Amino acid sequence: MNDTDWMRHALEQAALGGEQGEVPVGALVVLDGEILGQGYNQPIGSCDPTAHAEIQALRQAAAKVGNYRLSGATLYVTIEPCHMCAGALVHARIGRVVFGAREPRAGAVVSQNRLLDAAFLNHRVAWQEGVLAEQCASLVSVFFARKRGDSNKSKRNSKRKSKRD
Numbered sequence: 001m002n003d004t005d006w007m008r009h010a011l012e013q014a015a016l017g018g019e020q021g022e023v024p025v026g027a028l029v030v031l032d033g034e035i036l037g038q039g040y041n042q043p044i045g046s047c048d049p050t051a052h053a054e055i056q057a058l059r060q061a062a063a064k065v066g067n068y069r070l071s072g073a074t075l076y077v078t079i080e081p082c083h084m085c086a087g088a089l090v091h092a093r094i095g096r097v098v099f100g101a102r103e104p105r106a107g108a109v110v111s112q113n114r115l116l117d118a119a120f121l122n123h124r125v126a127w128q129e130g131v132l133a134e135q136c137a138s139l140v141s142v143f144f145a146r147k148r149g150d151s152n153k154s155k156r157n158s159k160r161k162s163k164r165d
């Protein structure tokens with residue numbers, strides 16, 4: 001299994017979130033070729049503002065090994081982590097994070113900040129981007145396009161039947 005293989009697995013997790021109406025982001029924690037934890041974005045369904053894919057995967061992995069420190073593990077996530085998740089990666093002592101697509105509005109690794117490279121941190125998380133970036137980004141953009149389409153459709157239908165019908 002290489003980075004691309006693991007990212008495919010993260011994409012499957014992301015799709016599960018999308019099916020539940022959550023923004024489709026998926027993550028997994030891998031150590032020595034084994035998945036320790038995985039998850040997808042689900043703040044709406046779980047009424048939990050911290051329930052980002054990375055947090056879900058970290059919680060599951062830490063519970064599995066019985067240690068909040070996941071030294072040497074790699075976290076794969078389809079979209080660039082936000083500030084909360086980047087902070088959690090440092091607390092978990094994750095060795096490396098690999099993400100698919102950038103998140104221009106809120107990404108904390110390279111887009112809006114370079115938190116993982118900050119000099120004040122006592123732990124360095126190596127990071128890499130761009131693995132299956134197009135697939136990771138398109139999953140999110142298709143999700144939002146469909147949402148917009150649904151709301152436009154209901155607006156149109158309330159006025160008149162759409163031309164395609």
Ligand SMILES: [Zn+2]
Nearest residue numbers: 052082084085
């Ligand atoms: Zn996050």
